[in-house]
Amino acid sequence: MSAPETTTKTGFRFGDLKNIFGNGGSLKQFGILAALIVIILFFQWWTNGTTLSPGNVINIVQQYSYILILAIGMVMVIIAGHIDLSVGSVAALVGIVVAISMRDWSLPWYLAIVLGLVVGAAIGAWQGFWVAYIGVPAFIVTLAGMLLWRGANQFIGDADTIPVPKEFVYIGGGYLPEWGPDTGYNNSTLLLGIIISAVLVYNEWRGRATRRKMGSDPVPLWVSIVRVGILVAVVIYAATLFGGYREGTSFPVSGVILGVLILVYSFVTRNTILGRHIYAVGGNRHAAALSGVKSRRVDFLVMMNMSILAAVAGMIFVARSQASGPFDGNGWELDAIAAVFIGGAAVAGGVGTVVGSIIGGLVMAVLNNGLVLKGIGSDQVQMIKGLVLLVAVAIDVYNKSQGRFSIIERLTRGRKGSTSSVNAEANETVRPDATKPDPTLPG
Amino acid sequence: MDNAVRTGPTILEMNSITKEFPGVKALDQVSLSVKAGEIHAICGENGAGKSTLMKVLSGVYPFGTYEGDIVYQGAVVKFKDIRSSEAAGIVIIHQELALIPTLSVTENIFLGNEPGRGGVIDWVGAKQTAIELLARVGLTDDPDVLIKDIGVGKQQLVEIAKAINKNVKLLILDEPTAALNEQESQHLLDLIRGLKGKGIASIMISHKLNEIEAVADSITIIRDGKSVETLDVVADGVDEDRIIRGMVGRTLENRFPDRHPEIGEVFFEVKDWNVQHPISADRKVVKHANFTVRRGEVVGFAGLMGAGRTELAMSIFGHSYGKFLSGQVFKDGKEINLNSVTKAIDNGLAYVSEDRKALGLNLLDDIKRSVVSAKLTKIAKADVVDSSAEYTVAEQYRKSLRIKTPTVNEGVNKLSGGNQQKVVLAKWMFTDPDLLILDEPTRGIDVGAKSEIYGIIRDLAAQGKGVIIISSELPELLGVSDRIYTIFEGQITSEIQAADADPETLMKSMTSAKKKVDAR
Numbered sequence: 001m002s003a004p005e006t007t008t009k010t011g012f013r014f015g016d017l018k019n020i021f022g023n024g025g026s027l028k029q030f031g032i033l034a035a036l037i038v039i040i041l042f043f044q045w046w047t048n049g050t051t052l053s054p055g056n057v058i059n060i061v062q063q064y065s066y067i068l069i070l071a072i073g074m075v076m077v078i079i080a081g082h083i084d085l086s087v088g089s090v091a092a093l094v095g096i097v098v099a100i101s102m103r104d105w106s107l108p109w110y111l112a113i114v115l116g117l118v119v120g121a122a123i124g125a126w127q128g129f130w131v132a133y134i135g136v137p138a139f140i141v142t143l144a145g146m147l148l149w150r151g152a153n154q155f156i157g158d159a160d161t162i163p164v165p166k167e168f169v170y171i172g173g174g175y176l177p178e179w180g181p182d183t184g185y186n187n188s189t190l191l192l193g194i195i196i197s198a199v200l201v202y203n204e205w206r207g208r209a210t211r212r213k214m215g216s217d218p219v220p221l222w223v224s225i226v227r228v229g230i231l232v233a234v235v236i237y238a239a240t241l242f243g244g245y246r247e248g249t250s251f252p253v254s255g256v257i258l259g260v261l262i263l264v265y266s267f268v269t270r271n272t273i274l275g276r277h278i279y280a281v282g283g284n285r286h287a288a289a290l291s292g293v294k295s296r297r298v299d300f301l302v303m304m305n306m307s308i309l310a311a312v313a314g315m316i317f318v319a320r321s322q323a324s325g326p327f328d329g330n331g332w333e334l335d336a337i338a339a340v341f342i343g344g345a346a347v348a349g350g351v352g353t354v355v356g357s358i359i360g361g362l363v364m365a366v367l368n369n370g371l372v373l374k375g376i377g378s379d380q381v382q383m384i385k386g387l388v389l390l391v392a393v394a395i396d397v398y399n400k401s402q403g404r405f406s407i408i409e410r411l412t413r414g415r416k417g418s419t420s421s422v423n424a425e426a427n428e429t430v431r432p433d434a435t436k437p438d439p440t441l442p443g
Numbered sequence: 444m445d446n447a448v449r450t451g452p453t454i455l456e457m458n459s460i461t462k463e464f465p466g467v468k469a470l471d472q473v474s475l476s477v478k479a480g481e482i483h484a485i486c487g488e489n490g491a492g493k494s495t496l497m498k499v500l501s502g503v504y505p506f507g508t509y510e511g512d513i514v515y516q517g518a519v520v521k522f523k524d525i526r527s528s529e530a531a532g533i534v535i536i537h538q539e540l541a542l543i544p545t546l547s548v549t550e551n552i553f554l555g556n557e558p559g560r561g562g563v564i565d566w567v568g569a570k571q572t573a574i575e576l577l578a579r580v581g582l583t584d585d586p587d588v589l590i591k592d593i594g595v596g597k598q599q600l601v602e603i604a605k606a607i608n609k610n611v612k613l614l615i616l617d618e619p620t621a622a623l624n625e626q627e628s629q630h631l632l633d634l635i636r637g638l639k640g641k642g643i644a645s646i647m648i649s650h651k652l653n654e655i656e657a658v659a660d661s662i663t664i665i666r667d668g669k670s671v672e673t674l675d676v677v678a679d680g681v682d683e684d685r686i687i688r689g690m691v692g693r694t695l696e697n698r699f700p701d702r703h704p705e706i707g708e709v710f711f712e713v714k715d716w717n718v719q720h721p722i723s724a725d726r727k728v729v730k731h732a733n734f735t736v737r738r739g740e741v742v743g744f745a746g747l748m749g750a751g752r753t754e755l756a757m758s759i760f761g762h763s764y765g766k767f768l769s770g771q772v773f774k775d776g777k778e779i780n781l782n783s784v785t786k787a788i789d790n791g792l793a794y795v796s797e798d799r800k801a802l803g804l805n806l807l808d809d810i811k812r813s814v815v816s817a818k819l820t821k822i823a824k825a826d827v828v829d830s831s832a833e834y835t836v837a838e839q840y841r842k843s844l845r846i847k848t849p850t851v852n853e854g855v856n857k858l859s860g861g862n863q864q865k866v867v868l869a870k871w872m873f874t875d876p877d878l879l880i881l882d883e884p885t886r887g888i889d890v891g892a893k894s895e896i897y898g899i900i901r902d903l904a905a906q907g908k909g910v911i912i913i914s915s916e917l918p919e920l921l922g923v924s925d926r927i928y929t930i931f932e933g934q935i936t937s938e939i940q941a942a943d944a945d946p947e948t949l950m951k952s953m954t955s956a957k958k959k960v961d962a963r
Contacts, residue, residue, distance in 0.1 A: 210831055273819045273826045280816060283805035290763060290794065290802050291817040291870070292785045350807045 032343060032359050035392075039363060043370030050373050051366070054245035057238070058252060062173065062320060064365035065254040066091070066313035068358055070336035071343070072265045073302075073309035075357040078340050079269075080302045081282045081349030082131060082138035086123075086145030087336060088329030090307050091314025092153040094119050098315055099162040099324035109168040113315060120311025123149065124304030132299035141303075146333070154326045161325040164318055172319025174253040186243035186250030193239025197232040204228045254316045261309070266354045278302060282349030338385070339364055342392045364388070451479040453514075454644050455500075455613060460511035462495055462504060469495040470509070473670040475663050477613065480642045482635060484649065484659035486686055488915060492668040493648050497615055500646075501535040502528040516612075532612035536602045538621055544591035549573040551590055552605045576604040580634055595723065596627030603634065607643075614638065614645045620654060621749045624726065632658050650747040652683040652954045664689035683954065684947065691917055691946035699922035700898050704905075706925060707738030711878050711909055716770030718751075718758040718933075728754040728765055730933040736878060736909035741900060743924030743941065744913040745949050751933035752913045753797055756880045760794035761787040774877070788817060791877035795867050795884055797913070803867045804855050811837035811851040813866050818874040840869035844899060861892025868899060878909040885919060897923050917946040929953050 043051040050056055070087050077084045098116040101107040107115065123145070130141040176188035183190065204224050242251040269275040280288035281295045289295050313332070318324045343360025345352030364385060371381045455477040462470040470492050477483045485493050498504050500513065502522030512519050515531060522528040525535070542551045549566075552573050559565040573586040580600040590598060599619060606614055616635070620628035628651075635645050636658060649655055655662065662681060664671045671689055674681045712735045720726035728751050736742050746752040757764035759772065761784035772779050774790060781787045787794070796802035804813055814837045815822055822832040837851035844865045848858060855866055864884060871879060881900065885893040900923055904910050914920045920927055924941045929952035937952040 213831055271827050271830065273823055273828060276812065276816065276819055276828060279808070280805055283807040284801070286802050287796075287805055290760070290784060290796060292761075292783075292788045294785070350805065 032356060032363065032392075036359055036363050036366065039366050039370070043366060043373070047370060047373045051370055052241065054241050054249075056369070056373070057241050058245060058249055060365055060369050061242075061255040061258075062252045063369070064361065065252070065258045066317045067332060067335045067339065067365070068258055068361045069261055069309055069313045069316070070332055071339040071357040071361045072261055072354055073306035074333075074336040075340045075343065075345055075352045075354055076265070076269065076278055076302045077138070077306050078337075078345045078347075079282045079349060079352045080278050080298060081285070082299065082303065083337065084127075084138060084142045084303065084306045084310075085333045086127065086142040086149060087306065087310040087313070088332035089146045089149035089153065090120060090123050090310040091317060091329035091332060092324075092326070093123070093149040093156070094311040094314040095318035095324035095328050096153045096157040096162065098168075099164050099318060100156065102165055102168060103162055109165065112168065113171070116311050116315045117308060120308040120314075121304060123311075124307025125300075127307060128300035128303035131303050132296040138303065153328070157324065157326060159326045161323045163323040169319050169322050170253060171257065172254055172316040173322070174319075175248070175250040176253070176256070178248075178250070184244070185240055189239050189243030189251040192251060192256075193235050193243075196235050200231050200235070201228055254320065257312070257316065261312070262354060262358055269354055274298070274301065279350060282351075284350070335364065336361075338389045342389060344396065360392075363392075451481065453477070454479040454516060456514040457496070457500065458511050458514065460496065460499055460509055460513075462499055462509040469668055470499070471668045472511070473665065473668070475670065476673070477644055477646060478661075480639055480644055481660040482639055482645045482647060482658050484647050484655040484662045485665060486649075486652070486655065486662055486690055487665035488690055488917070491665045491690075493665055494617070495668075496665065497535060497617065497646070497648065500528070501525055501533060501615065529609055532610055533615065534606040534609055534611045534613070535615040536599070536606060536617065536619065538618040540595075540598050540602055542590045542598055542601065545589060547587050547589055548577070548584065548593070548601055549586040551601060552576060552586075552608055554605075556609065572608070573604075576608055577601075579607060580604045581630065594627070595622045596624070596631070599623065599627075599631060600634065603638075607638075611643060614643055616645060616647045616649075618649055618749070619647065620649065620651060628654065650749075650954065652686050652950075655686065656681065656683055662686060666690065666692065683951070687947050687950040687954075691950060699919075700894070700901050702901050702904070702923075704739060704741070704925050706740045707907065709735045709737050710775050711736040712773040713759060714771045714773070716755065716759065716772075717768035718754055718764065719766040719768050721765045727768070728933050729758060732770070732930075732933075732935050734928055734935060734938075736911060738907050738909060739904050740926065741904050741910045741912060741924045743920040743927035744911060744930060745917060745920050745927055745953050746913075746930035747953055748915065750930045750953065752930050753882055754933070755930070756794060756882055756911070756913060757796075759787075760784065760792055760880060763794075788874055788876075791875070792880070793817075793871035793874055793876035793878070794880045795864075795871055795882060797883035797886060799860070799863055799867055799886075804863060806856045807854070809852050809854050810841070810846065810848060810858075810866055813855050814840055814851070814869045814873055817870050821873070836873065837869075840865075840872070844869055845895065859892075861888040861895070864888055864892070864896065865899075868896070872903070876908065878911065879903060880911045880913070882913045883915065884912065885914070885916070893919075917949055920949070921946070931955065 040051065070091075074084060074087070094116045097119050098112045101115050102109065102112045127138075127141050127145050130136045131138045176186060176192065178186060178188070180187040204227065208219075208224060239251075242255075269278065277288070277293045277295075277298045280291065280293050281298045285295055314329060317328060321328075339361030340352060340357045341347070341360070342363055343352065343356035343358070345357065367385065367388060368381060371384060372378075376384075453476055455475070457473065457475040460470050460473045460475075461468065473492065473496055475483075475485070475496065485496070487493050495504070499509050502525050505523045506521035513522075514520070515533070520528075520531060522531070522533075528535075543554065546554070549570050553564075553569050557564045558569050558572070570586050577584065577586060577600075580603050582597060582600050582604070584593060584597065590601065593601070599622075603614070614635075619631055619635075623631060632654060635647070638645065647655070647659065656676070659676055661673060661675050663673045664686065666689070671692065674685070674689070679685070714733055716729055716732040717727060718729035720728050730751075732755055734742070744752045744756075754764050758767060759781060762782050763784060767782070772781055779786075779790045781790065781792070800806060805816070808816070811833050815828075815833050819828060822829050822836060834851065840846065841848065841851050846858070846862050846865045846869070848862065855863055858866065868881075868884070884896055884900070888896070897919075900910055900912065912920065912923060921941055921944060927939050927941050927944055927949065928935050929937045929939070929949055931953055936955075939948065939952075
């Protein structure tokens with residue numbers, strides 16, 4: 001499996017093809033990404049092109065952005081070895097508080113958003129406190145939270161639906177503004193596409209320079225060019241899709257919020273000390289503690305962060321539906337958790353990525369959307385989604401137990417070697433060396 | 444001793460048992476012969492192969508995975524698992540008790556062996572039998588009480604009651620008194636003697652040589668996977684010294700690097716350190732420990748497993764073990780506070796755990812991330828980790844410690860034990876410690892990597908750092924240390940210059956507290 005590593009000099013090698021989206025690349029979620037592409041193409045064919053029509057892609061982004069935002073927080077919780085079942089209820093409670101603050105207290109929309117974030121942070125601090133400092137399992141704390149915050153939503157809102165003002169609707173139902181000459185597309189969306197393309201090119205160039213500095217060979221130049229070329233093509237195509245729908249629509253604001261959050265949290269989990277500590281605590285809590293990681297603080301922060309992101313998701317949802325209701329956010333936790341596990345996270349913690357979870361979430365979103373487009377009832381949609389989750393994780397688990405490299409884990413973690421850990425461990429237990437006393441039988 | 448019992452027929456004969464693991468011969472032609480109704484002790488250093496031998500006997504390593512045969516009650520037996528050996532009357536009691544804490548005494552005694560019909564348990568009968576069994580081991584406790592609510596000494600007795608219920612003929616006890624206090628140990632040993640009177644033979648593995656001397660009828664000594672000798676305690680007039688000689692009798696190979704230590708002044712001092720066991724409040728695992736480390740010095744800690752050496756080290760390293768009771772630490776003459784790992788690291792301490800996999804590494808991580816994991820702030824600006832600095836640092840250690848790997852992007856789980864240990868060492872060297880505590884740094888590592896690690900220890904000391912090395916291997920301690928403390932049952936029993944020490948004197952101080960006086 002490390003064969004492509006050694007064939008990175010010059011000229012064409014077949015193995016290099018893998019590098020386009022394989023190891024060493026900027027996109028490491030190859031396995032699940034491939035599944036996503038297959039699903040998109042399948043529905044594109046099955047729905048006679050409706051799936052990738054401008055109206056539908058805008059709809060997918062608006063309809064699933066809040067689930068994907070939850071998945072970002074959820075993957076961090078799961079990496080740290082916890083779970084959060086309360087996110088839907090937290091979103092609902094924040095939604096109602098924000099709606100009431102604008103209707104009854106005449107809070108301007110921007111202060112209402114701040115209030116919503118503060119409420120989310122407070123709820124998160126409460127849950128984080130019980131998990132981190134009292135030691136109640138997150139499953140229990142957030143199960144309690146699920147009831148608590150749902151009840152609070154219905155108590156505060158009198159189990160009623162409360163509308164939100166127009167300006168607030170912008171964050172959930174709004175689009176990038178229209179300006180400049182008539183290009184046939186929305187100019188903001190085109191500009192966004194161009195900026196993203198430029199960043200992709202720059203990143204690839206910088207990545208090559210860094211790898212060269214680190215002494216490892218970068219992939220051949222043509223691999224980089226093909227990779228960036230494909231990505232830029234996808235981005236520009238997406239920009240024309242989002243920007244080419246009817247007047248007044250373009251790339252949704254909720255999508256922009258999602259994009260920014262993905263960038264920020266990818267960076268946090270990958271490149272900051274806090275991010276390292278989250279993986280360390282989830283990977284081996286005792287070893288982390290003995291390395292000076294304040295694991296309780298990490299637990300507290302991931303739980304608190306999750307509720308803040310749930311607040312964001314809740315506000316976007318309320319904005320999009322133009323009202324906060326008593327059953328908002330029902331079942332969101334399950335969608336978010338499913339996205340994270342399809343995206344390659346491990347139930348035991350320590351493994352998972354933000355980008356992987358987003359791709360996992362998109363798999364569910366496109367699947368759901370496509371089935372609905374075909375007029376399949378929500379009963380059957382649920383059954384199919386359940387099976388997809390089961391099969392996706394089962395493939396991952398089976399591959400690991402066979403000692404074969406797991407596409408999802410390997411590529412989402414983006415680390416060589418993290419693949420056969422389960423297998424290596426299994427070998428260890430049947431192969432203790434003579435000098436190492438078995439812990440169960442010292443002697 | 445009762446001669447009639449001692450000359451009883453042979454109940455167990457293990458002939459030329461050889462057990463190989465890939466790359467290692469754990470047992471090499473080991474033979475063991477146990478007579479009916481005797482107490483047979485097995486002695487050997489940690490890692491000599493005692494546990495492996497008992498696992499072969501009890502079917503943990505089933506027939507076919509070893510060479511040689513086991514003759515039990517006159518017939519060759521081929522146990523395929525632990526159940527089949529139990530059915531034959533061989534019961535092993537592990538040091539880590541196999542009881543379920545949240546079930547009652549009765550439930551535990553009959554676990555997997557429940558009396559009753561058609562899956563319905565006869566609790567009345569079970570309870571009565573339980574009371575009888577408990578009486579046989581000298582317990583009068585209520586059989587409905589939960590295991591977690593009785594002390595570890597009584598738990599040990601419940602294990603034996605469970606064994607008796609299985610109609611045990613040969614009882615294997617692995618370090619039965621390791622977790623017990625004096626009184627409980629005495630009671631347990633009396634009980635084993637009592638069982639002997641009823642014709643139950645026992646095999647006992649213990650590091651406490653005084654206990655072995657007191658109860659065993661014969662002793663088999665295992666060294667480096669080979670059975671060295673079998674002694675008859677009475678006929679051969681065996682005493683502790685004789686056992687020690689057998690255990691450590693190998694010659695010291697010259698596998699330690701030459702050192703020209705330049706030892707400076709005392710810079711690290713621990714005074715009157717006391718630690719309580721994390722669960723049982725009546726047990727102190729470290730008692731009044733005092734020791735010093737000088738700059739450029741390698742200080743050895745000799746002690747048998749469970750003696751309190753790891754507990755002492757971990758407790759000093761940020762109160763990471765048990766409950767800290769009292770004690771002071773001075774560094775460069777100033778008292779320092781070490782009540783968290785972060786403070787310990789900031790004060791220049793580093794602790795390399797004896798349990799590399801459970802406490803030393805995150806096995807999901809790659810090498811470069813592991814190397815920097817204990818001091819990320821060193822390569823981070825505004826909390827953002829500089830990944831190229833990380834790579835550079837890891838590369839440096841890969842070269843200087845000769846970590847065998849294609850790249851530092853490799854997962855640590857792909858490395859051999861020796862190379863994993865080098866990664867752990869790199870991780871702690873990266874924190875720029877003044878004092879490194881190395882707990883069993885060469886455990887589970889092949890000989891080549893061992894001597895490389897000795898070289899690293901030498902280099903660290905040569906840089907003026909203090910090094911504490913905890914090891915069960917006495918030749919290793921004697922080879923790398925300048926000065927050695929021995930520890931027994933939580934107490935530091937002696938302090939010897941390595942040049943003046945030999946394995947026998949060390950072993951004496953490691954196995955009994957009363958030798959404190961004549962250690963120097």
